[in-house]
Amino acid sequence: xxxxxxxxxxxxxxxxxxxxxxxxxxxxxxxxxxxxxxxxxxxxxxxxxxxxxxxxxxxxxxxxxxxxxxxxxxxxxxxxxxxxxxxxxxxxxxxxxxxxxxxxxxxxxxxxxxxxxxxxxxxxxxxxxxxxxxxxxxxxxxxxxxxxxxxxxxxxxxxxxxxxxxxxxxxxxxxxxxxxxxxxxxxxxxxxxxxxxxxxxxxxxxxxxxxxxxxxxxxxxxxxxxxxxxxxxxxxxxxxxxxxxxxxxxxxxxxx
Numbered sequence: 001x002x003x004x005x006x007x008x009x010x011x012x013x014x015x016x017x018x019x020x021x022x023x024x025x026x027x028x029x030x031x032x033x034x035x036x037x038x039x040x041x042x043x044x045x046x047x048x049x050x051x052x053x054x055x056x057x058x059x060x061x062x063x064x065x066x067x068x069x070x071x072x073x074x075x076x077x078x079x080x081x082x083x084x085x086x087x088x089x090x091x092x093x094x095x096x097x098x099x100x101x102x103x104x105x106x107x108x109x110x111x112x113x114x115x116x117x118x119x120x121x122x123x124x125x126x127x128x129x130x131x132x133x134x135x136x137x138x139x140x141x142x143x144x145x146x147x148x149x150x151x152x153x154x155x156x157x158x159x160x161x162x163x164x165x166x167x168x169x170x171x172x173x174x175x176x177x178x179x180x181x182x183x184x185x186x187x188x189x190x191x192x193x194x195x196x197x198x199x200x201x202x203x204x205x206x207x208x209x210x211x212x213x214x215x216x217x218x219x220x221x222x223x224x225x226x227x228x229x230x231x232x233x234x235x236x237x238x239x240x241x242x243x244x245x246x247x248x249x250x251x252x253x254x255x256x
Contacts, residue, residue: 001055001150003046004110005079006103006117006133009033009065013122024221028093033065038118044182045148046116047078053150056080058110060206062090062102068203069194075201076193081110082201087208095217096124100132106206108137112174114155119143119178127178134176142169143178 011017012032020027046057058081059074061067071082085106094102107115115137120127127143134141146166147158155171160180234241249255 001049001053001114002110002112003049003055003057003114003116004107004112005039005043005046005057005059005074006107006115006129007039007043007059007061007070007074008036008099008118008121008129009061009067009070010036010121010123019222019224024223025219026093026222031065035061035070036118036121038120038179038181040118040186041182042116042118042177042179043074043077043079044184044186045145045179046114047187048183049114049148049150050078055113058083058112060085060103060106062094062099063087063205064090064094071203072197072201073189073194076189076197077187081204083204083206085206085208090208095219096126096128097132097217100129100136102208103129104133104136105209107133109206114148114174115139115176116148116179117176119145119180130176130178137174137176139174139176140171141176141178142171144180145177146179146181147183148177148179 010033011026012034015032017031018027019025043057043059049055050057057079059071059079060083061071063084063086067084071084075082083106085102090102103117115133117130117133119130121129130143131141142157142159144160145157146160149156151170153172155175157169157171157175157177159167159169161167234244236244246255
């Protein structure tokens with residue numbers, strides 16, 4: 001089973017994020033980027049499938065931030081091929097639509113039975129990227145997947161629904177899966193293995209072509225949330241609290 005894993009780099013939320021006063025967008029001059037957590041789960045699920053059924057794992061990401069170290073780490077974990085998409089302006093932030101166009105273009109370069117990616121990212125919670133890649137490649141998409149198995153020539157994806165419900169969906173042929181969580185926590189790899197990968201593994205480069213998004217929804221501005229009024233604490237006995245609460249409700253026209 002040949003699998004392509006799509007990995008996105010996102011802002012490190014531990015850092016203080018700042019808005020550029022001139023552009024009103026996220027200031028990327030000193031922004032620290034890191035691999036999206038759910039994409040790391042997608043890689044783990046791909047490696048588990050490879051260990052069970054054989055095949056190859058190819059990891060693809062966009063050249064934004066310190067991607068080389070993350071790609072060498074993926075190789076140290078067991079990825080067979082690591083690729084970064086290079087080109088002008090890729091480090092300035094990409095919409096889901098533009099990212100999907102690039103990923104679909106790159107993923108088509110390597111044989112694959114499955115394409116795995118995280119269901120969503122911390123900087124873009126709409127979860128569209130995987131579905132948009134699938135649409136561009138003419139492949140079915142299943143999101144919020146928590147387990148992937150191969151049975152009788154078909155792929156069975158366990159999809160999680162709200163309310164604790166799960167469904168096993170059988171897919172015949174190629175597919176794109178959005179991973180919500182891997183069956184096991186993403187594996188840890190020691191630094192010595194990463195260092196060894198740096199000496200033995202070659203990061204392939206894929207030149208970003210003219211793939212354009214079908215529909216662009218640009219972000220025109222951002223702002224830090226403004227502090228609103230603080231909660232008013234009502235103290236006193238039960239009777240006093242009830243009287244004060246009733247008075248507030250009447251003052252605000254919520255009760256007669």
